[in-house]
Amino acid sequence: MKKIVLVSGNRLAPAATGGQVRSVGIARALARNGHCVHIFSTAGRKEDYQGDNVRRGVLETEIEPRLKESTHLGLTYGVLQSVGRRLDYPRVWQYNLLARGWVPGRLKQALQQADIVLSDLPYCPPIPGPWRNKPWYLISHNLEHKLLEQGGPRQKRFAGWMRGIESTATQTYTDIFSCAEEDQAFFKQHDARARLKLPLVRCGVDPGLYVLPPDMRRQMRAQLGFTEADEVLIFSGSGFGPNVEALREIEEFCRAEADFLTRNHVFLLVVGTVSRTPRREGPLVVTGPVAQILPYFAASDAGLNMITRGSGSTSNCSSIWRRACR
């Protein structure tokens, strides 16, 4: 049994994005293999910064046996995160703080005790200190520089910087958990001495989490105003640019094909932070952010994924999830 610290830039559990589903899934799988896994997140979510949490400076969460998350709620990280998001800057500030060792004392303690360290995304580089020689792995979720190349002007500006970081990751880390053939091939290309194994850990899920009460489908459909005869296609996603573009495609399609969809009792259900505002326009039903996404999968008949750009992999394999939700 090993003590594993997973360093993340923001709180991972409960998972609210595809990337978080994968990171928490990896942590959970390691814990279920008998390891003690400590997720240490250097910043929280907006709702974490209130009352006692801020006074304590940390949010501690026991996720399941041998798996816990500590979310640091210090103001430096919190303010920089907030400003960075508003200005649409990538987490360059976070990279620089960690790379210089300007990290919370609790994280240093955790690193001191760890046998193995995992970095969630290249924005969490190895932290200098006596723990630096421990096995240190990168969890790659895609090629970040490819995402930055596709972003706005402030994102594009850092694409070259991130490409440099990802190009040298093969020398920085003990090894890298790739998410798809695309990033695996990139890292292989930059591993001149073929030192790394570059194991592929796709965007899998824990199928056990998708077994829902038998009545959930009926209840959710009733709550959403769908009859059993209706055909419900679900699209879920975060506010990530390509997801928002896919939502626009769906909106346009619903407007253009409203008669066809209505005649055939087809509804397009859009769930998650891809849209902040709930609304209902004919065959289009948008929930906005939800506490739990699984009941919406249970209510649907198929997944719909209109994404046409991005990088890496996808966790939006709704048809497979649906199997477990039946």
Next chain:
Amino acid sequence: MISTDFGVRGTQLVAPDDYLPCSRENLREVIGQFIGRDRSYRAAQAEAVWQRHRRSCDIQELINAATAQLAPFAA
């Protein structure tokens, strides 16, 4: 699932057996094709997709295979 080819990137799903490929140009036709199949057929198809791809979708299986290659994770 109904998806663009890009939407299933990084998975091992193959059209048309594992998903119905769509684009903005043919989405209406693909939805028509989907609703033209009865639910029991679709459920059987989803089950078959799951059986074919379970190993590449279950994060526990993926992590077990990955860490088996990495000595520091050995007990």
